[in-house]
Amino acid sequence: MASPELLRRLLDILHYSGASSIARPLLRGTGIIFCLHHVLPGGGRELGFAPNAKLECEPEFLEGLINLARRRGYETVSLAEAIARLEQGSTNPFAVFTLDDGYRDNKKYAQPVFERLNCPYTIFVAPRIAEGSSELWWRLLELVVAKVDRFTDAIGDKTFDLPCATDEQKWATWERLLPALEQQEQFEQRRIIRNLCAKHGIDPDAYCRSVAMSWDELREINKDPLCTIGAHTLNHHAVAKLSATDAKRELEASRLIIGRELGEDILFNAYPYGDEPNAKPRDFTLAGEAGYKASLTTRKGVCYKGHGAHLQALPRIMISGRYQELRYVDTLISGLPTLLLNRLRKVNVA
Numbered sequence: 001m002a003s004p005e006l007l008r009r010l011l012d013i014l015h016y017s018g019a020s021s022i023a024r025p026l027l028r029g030t031g032i033i034f035c036l037h038h039v040l041p042g043g044g045r046e047l048g049f050a051p052n053a054k055l056e057c058e059p060e061f062l063e064g065l066i067n068l069a070r071r072r073g074y075e076t077v078s079l080a081e082a083i084a085r086l087e088q089g090s091t092n093p094f095a096v097f098t099l100d101d102g103y104r105d106n107k108k109y110a111q112p113v114f115e116r117l118n119c120p121y122t123i124f125v126a127p128r129i130a131e132g133s134s135e136l137w138w139r140l141l142e143l144v145v146a147k148v149d150r151f152t153d154a155i156g157d158k159t160f161d162l163p164c165a166t167d168e169q170k171w172a173t174w175e176r177l178l179p180a181l182e183q184q185e186q187f188e189q190r191r192i193i194r195n196l197c198a199k200h201g202i203d204p205d206a207y208c209r210s211v212a213m214s215w216d217e218l219r220e221i222n223k224d225p226l227c228t229i230g231a232h233t234l235n236h237h238a239v240a241k242l243s244a245t246d247a248k249r250e251l252e253a254s255r256l257i258i259g260r261e262l263g264e265d266i267l268f269n270a271y272p273y274g275d276e277p278n279a280k281p282r283d284f285t286l287a288g289e290a291g292y293k294a295s296l297t298t299r300k301g302v303c304y305k306g307h308g309a310h311l312q313a314l315p316r317i318m319i320s321g322r323y324q325e326l327r328y329v330d331t332l333i334s335g336l337p338t339l340l341l342n343r344l345r346k347v348n349v350a
């Protein structure tokens with residue numbers, strides 16, 4: 001996986017050398033599916049210790065993205081329409097906007113932009129997040145590190161004793177703790193973060209309720225004809241790191257519970273985290289068996305005709321708060337950088 005700095009450099013080289021412009025007509029594919037998380041004023045622009053700022057962008061940037069896609073000749077369509085085009089082998093280019101996790105800022109800041117520009121969008125939600133009982137562990141870990149001057153705790157079988165007084169130290173501590181927590185078994189990971197929160201006076205459920213849309217709010221936003229709600233597993237677990245039985249349950253239960261809460265059939269799924277280590281071919285099969293018409297990964301890529309045969313493993317273009325310049329996105333969607341990142345495979349589903 002390319003580091004953010006390497007990726008930024010690659011994008012600069014491909015942009016300024018003109019390589020992406022030359023490649024665009026050949027490699028742009030038939031569609032793009034954008035992946036966003038938080039949309040809010042100042043989003044992604046935080047200074048100091050803010051490791052999750054990459055999950056945010058500003059409403060103005062979202063507006064710029066929609067306009068960029070349209071200028072480049074993509075029709076902004078619903079996910080259902082995009083999937084129909086992939087199934088039919090249509091070359092009529094589409095752009096789809098998706099937001100993961102179901103944050104309240106989506107309703108407050110993103111929906112008005114989508115409405116004003118008449119642009120369809122899909123929000124992927126996990127029942128436990130909507131109920132306010134899920135551990136948004138990457139945010140909770142950030143809160144713990146932000147709060148302490150020294151981190152002295154165990155994560156799994158590793159004990160850490162790290163200085164945490166300055167922003168620089170907090171970043172260094174974060175770089176050590178994040179992989180340690182990512183490597184944990186999924187249910188154990190949540191127990192560890194709950195224990196850390198208890199020790200440091202943070203209430204995980206209150207945090208979840210403060211940032212995520214409730215079922216009532218989801219029912220409200222789902223009245224918007226531009227809105228589609230999709231599933232994002234039950235607990236926001238990395239399905240590839242679960243047993244087949246648990247992974248199937250995560251995928252299936254999510255579809256059934258969201259369907260019951262919203263009173264409609266849920267057709268689409270996005271795998272939490274969604275990159276190669278977290279969503280694998282076994283899970284693509286399980287998602288089909290769980291009843292989804294299509295599923296989205298976060299494997300980097302644009303959609304090609306060949307993806308029509310791999311609807312449970314569609315790539316997305318991740319929007320990072322740290323790349324809020326349209327030229328980065330414009331270069332990414334030329335198809336050249338993602339082809340290089342996928343080692344020259346247009347369809348990377350292995």
Ligand SMILES: [Zn+2]
Pocket residue numbers: 100101232236272273
């Ligand atoms: Zn997510």
